[in-house]
Amino acid sequence: MNVIFDNIDTFLRGFGGTLTLLGLTTLFALPFGLLLAAMRVSPVASLRATSTVYVEVLRNTPLLLVFTFFSVIITYISGALPFQVAAVLALTVYTAPFFAEAIRSGINGVPVGQAEAARSIGMTFGQTLGLVILPQAVRSVVPPLINVIIALTKNTSVAGAFFIFELFNVGREVANANGNAVVAVFLGVAFFYLIITVPLGQLADHIERRVAVRR
Amino acid sequence: MTSVLYDVPGPRARRRSRILSVVTGLVVAGVLAFAIVQLAQAGQLDAERWLIFNDPLIWQALLRGLWIVVQSAITAAVLAILLGVVFALLRQSELRVVRIPTTVVLEFFRGMPVLLMMLFIYLMFPIGAYWSVVAALTVYNGAIIGEALRSGMLALPKGQREAGLAIGLRPLQNRLLIEFPQAFRNMLPIIVAQLVVLIKDTALGTVVGQVGLVKEGELLAEYLGRSTYYFPLFVVMVTMYLLLNLAVSTLARFLARRRNQSGSATAAPTGGPGGGAAVAPLEGGAAVAGAST
Numbered sequence: 001m002n003v004i005f006d007n008i009d010t011f012l013r014g015f016g017g018t019l020t021l022l023g024l025t026t027l028f029a030l031p032f033g034l035l036l037a038a039m040r041v042s043p044v045a046s047l048r049a050t051s052t053v054y055v056e057v058l059r060n061t062p063l064l065l066v067f068t069f070f071s072v073i074i075t076y077i078s079g080a081l082p083f084q085v086a087a088v089l090a091l092t093v094y095t096a097p098f099f100a101e102a103i104r105s106g107i108n109g110v111p112v113g114q115a116e117a118a119r120s121i122g123m124t125f126g127q128t129l130g131l132v133i134l135p136q137a138v139r140s141v142v143p144p145l146i147n148v149i150i151a152l153t154k155n156t157s158v159a160g161a162f163f164i165f166e167l168f169n170v171g172r173e174v175a176n177a178n179g180n181a182v183v184a185v186f187l188g189v190a191f192f193y194l195i196i197t198v199p200l201g202q203l204a205d206h207i208e209r210r211v212a213v214r215r
Numbered sequence: 216m217t218s219v220l221y222d223v224p225g226p227r228a229r230r231r232s233r234i235l236s237v238v239t240g241l242v243v244a245g246v247l248a249f250a251i252v253q254l255a256q257a258g259q260l261d262a263e264r265w266l267i268f269n270d271p272l273i274w275q276a277l278l279r280g281l282w283i284v285v286q287s288a289i290t291a292a293v294l295a296i297l298l299g300v301v302f303a304l305l306r307q308s309e310l311r312v313v314r315i316p317t318t319v320v321l322e323f324f325r326g327m328p329v330l331l332m333m334l335f336i337y338l339m340f341p342i343g344a345y346w347s348v349v350a351a352l353t354v355y356n357g358a359i360i361g362e363a364l365r366s367g368m369l370a371l372p373k374g375q376r377e378a379g380l381a382i383g384l385r386p387l388q389n390r391l392l393i394e395f396p397q398a399f400r401n402m403l404p405i406i407v408a409q410l411v412v413l414i415k416d417t418a419l420g421t422v423v424g425q426v427g428l429v430k431e432g433e434l435l436a437e438y439l440g441r442s443t444y445y446f447p448l449f450v451v452m453v454t455m456y457l458l459l460n461l462a463v464s465t466l467a468r469f470l471a472r473r474r475n476q477s478g479s480a481t482a483a484p485t486g487g488p489g490g491g492a493a494v495a496p497l498e499g500g501a502a503v504a505g506a507s508t
Contacts, residue, residue, distance in 0.1 A: 021240070043221045045230070046236040050243055060460035062418035064429060065453055073449050076442050077257045091302045117217040125221040126495065150326075157328035161422045168331055175338055197326035206384040 003186040007174050014170030015192045021156040021166060022196070025091040026149060032092065033099025040104055043125050049192040051174040055097040064156050066090045071162045091152065098148045106141025107133055139211050146204035150197045157193075166191050259446045267444060268451070273435065276449075280431030282457050287308065287345065287427070291352035295360055295405065298353060302361025302388060303368065303398075324358035330419045332406045337423045348420035350428075356413050362404045367398030402475065408465035411460050419454065428452055 004011065040052035070086040070093075081089070082134070110133050118132040160168030171189035175182050224232060254260050267273050300469040305317040324332075329351055337347035371394055381388035399406075432452045436445040 041218065041220055043218070043224060044232050044235045044239065046239040046243075050239060054502070056461070057457065060415070060428075060457050060464060061453055062415040064418040064421065065449070065456065068429070068449065073446055078253050078260060078444055112219050118221070119222060128220055133503075147275055154328040157330045158419065161419075166329065168334075171331060174335060175335070182335065182433075184336045186331070186339070189331060190323070193328060193331070194323065198322055201322075201326070205430045 003174065003178045003184050004091060007170075010170050010174060010191065011167075011188060014165060014167040016157050016191075017164065017166035017169075017194075018153070018192070021087060021091060021159055021164070022149070022153055023153060025156075026093055028088065028092040029095040029152075030145075034103060036100035037103035037139045039098065040127070041107060042142060048099065051100070055100055058094055058097045059101070061094075063090070063094050063155055064161070066094045066157055067162050068207050089157070089166045091155060095148065095152050095155070096181065098151065099145065099147040102144035102148050103137070103141055105144060109140045110136045124141055134172035143204040143208040143211070144206070146200050150200050150204075153193065153196045153200070232469065235351065240470045243402045264443055265422060266449065267439065272347065276431050277437055277451060277455070280426065280428035280461075283404075283425070283427045284414070284417045284456075285328050285344070285459070287349050287352070287420065287425070288410075288417050291349045291356065291417075292413055294349070294353040294412050295356035298357030299360030299364055299406075302357060303364035303395075304387070307368065307390070308362060308366050321358050321361060325362065326356055329416050330356040331423060333419060334424050344420065344423050344425040347423055350451075352416055354412055355408055359409055360406055363409070364395070364398050367402035369393045370401070371397055404467050404471040407463060407470060411463050411467070414460055414463065415456070428455060464474065 157168035332351040
């Protein structure tokens with residue numbers, strides 16, 4: 001275990017790197033995902049189609065290849081992006097569809113009568129969605145959104161394979177330098193991931209149970 | 216297609232919708248045009264860069280990579296489902312000595328990146344890159360499938376268990392013969408959606424040096440000249456992964472729909488204002504998939 005305490009500074013900086021990626025990506029991907037979800041249920045066919053194609057393509061593409069595009073391929077097309085920008089961009093583009101699907105399933109979870117009632121008193125699509133459906137969807141949409149954030153936390157590790165300083169990269173470097181303490185390094189890195197993902201998972205379960213009871 | 220979110224459009228709404236459609240079309244076309252101009256300016260669309268695909272050797276290398284992807288995905292999928300069953304049973308054991316450690320182990324495996332697991336299995340065990348990737352994918356997805364199966368068993372009506380126990384089945388017998396088959400059937404769409412995640416994650420194998428599709432593409436690009444040929448190779452790699460995953464996704468959707476139609480006891484379709492009750496279970500699957508990608 002000494003290997004962790006000897007390198008605790010490196011670990012903490014890597015942890016910081018992971019948290020930065022997580023925060024920035026959530027900040028950009030959540031509004032983007034909301035937009036995609038709204039397009040997906042909108043009355044305009046072309047908006048629906050655009051959103052559907054985007055979501056389906058990105059959800060079925062390996063994250064590693066999305067990263068390859070933004071950090072390698074793009075240098076041959078329009079010039080290199082700074083590593084950090086490329087990483088946040090890749091994660092945002094990849095995560096937004098998952099947010100969109102979580103939000104859409106929340107919209108689908110609102111009882112049909114709500115939308116019918118809103119429409120019957122003459123509300124438009126925007127009003128129905130913004131004033132009636134989404135405020136109610138928020139409750140049931142929070143646990144799946146948290147689950148997407150958990151997945152995102154784990155996905156930030158892929159950035160480490162593309163020269164970003166974060167936990168996975170720290171683990172790789174420290175393990176290479178301390179070949180005799182690989183298990184300890186592994187547990188150390190895993191610990192830092194788990195202190196993000198496990199509490200978030202508990203929170204999601206807790207909220208899910210509360211929402212379920214209230215229904 | 217109509218939805219409960221909006222009325223059948225009248226003439227004015229139709230006009231507005233048409234205008235919006237044209238605007239969207241223009242925006243999308245603009246983005247695509249921009250991308251194409253950028254690509255053309257960089258010379259990436261020049262014909263001779265794409266002529267490499269006339270060479271059967273290129274295809275041979277790429278298909279060899281794809282075959283490794285398929286192989287490791289199938290191996291890991293089968294093992295992960297088996298492991299998931301074991302996890303689900305242990306996690307629900309009557310004995311606390313079994314239940315609690317299993318819960319801890321499951322949380323541990325579910326909560327960390329599969330990439331981290333690949334790397335450290337590779338460093339800790341002398342089994343080579345291929346089996347490290349398969350092992351990591353098995354353990355990680357096994358934990359997730361195990362949780363899905365467990366929630367599937369929990370969602371069954373209580374009478375299923377009580378009836379089984381009442382006719383004298385032992386608890387384990389009851390789980391295996393009565394609860395598991397139903398839970399597996401109900402959770403099949405989620406499990407298949409998880410397999411899409413598994414296939415996508417095979418791409419990570421390249422980080423620990425597994426010679427899969429991505430690695431083959433990289434090696435070819437290295438050999439032929441990265442700045443010239445990486446983009447065409449990349450396009451082909453993405454297309455291959457997309458086709459593979461879309462096929463499996465379509466299967467997931469088909470299974471979800473079939474399950475809804477057969478109207479099994481616990482599968483109450485949750486149709487909502489977003490339209491499309493048939494896809495609702497898949498969205499549950501997407502949430503699980505989202506939790507694990």
